[in-house]
Amino acid sequence: MQNQSIAASVDLAGVMAHCGGSPVGAVELLVGAIASSPAAPEPYAALASLWTDRRSDVEGSLAEDRSLNAVLAQAYFLFLDGDMDDAVMALGSVTGVRPDVAWGSAPWFGDARFLGTVSAAALAEACLRVLDHGHDLNTGDMRERFEPWFRALDVVSERDPVPESLAAMARLPRACGRYELSFALCDRADSVDRVMWTAVARAVTWRVMGDLDQAAAAFERALLLDPANWSLYLDLADVRAEQGDFAAAVILVEQGLEHEPREVTLRAAGAAYRARLTGSSDELRALIALAPELANTSYRNLLIDYACAGPKLPRRLVAKARRVRRN
Incomplete structure (x- = not known):
């Protein structure tokens, strides 16, 4: 039935484009067919014919259209024009909005011309x-949908092993629970050059997996590569706090503040970890004052939870901090 539906959509799109005078409507119909079956080749063939026969009409209508349908069509048209980098970035945008559709199973996405040309930076x-929209990708169904992406990562990272790009690539398989592929990309990057971003990618993957010792060791390697990076001190401090070593967390935050003394996140973390370690009311008050400036509410709430567990803190002050957490 699905094949019949796709064939009917392709036939109707042909009528709309050539007899009905509506190439834009034809594109929308074909994109709808792709959404129902991204691997089916027929809608792409029809789109390619439209791009050849009615390019100016289609191009003009899509120029200002940022809808998902328009961006998906543009991704394929960019591929047809040989612009593989912009094509893959457009498909990434579509996939970020609707990861429940296996857009990567499109025939062009696995085409040798695409895999042999697209740059590591663009991929x-x-x-x-x-990953922009924060969808949960760590499920069996999602891993299956993203198999074409994993294959592209493997092929492109081998052909164009730019360490910083490979470290960024590693975030996608990690989000999908494909930790071995995330580490493999880091290994490939390290075979070219050891950079801070690869060490961070390893650290975050270990942390997601729950191995805090390995995560801490990887963040320490990242600091050796970029010792003036305040955010790495905070990352490592957070891991030490998660391990229950608040004394080490305080020292690391203080080291970070030497490089960026006005950074609000560092200041808030320092106040939280000192309050947890010493039971200082002044530090908890400092955290309460800084809390509204923290954009990441989940992290803010974690810091408040740590601080409120400090020894012998006044109940009223703890209650005030928890009200900030609730708000």
């Missing part, structure tokens, strides 16, 4: 766009 950016 890495596409992976980041996939």
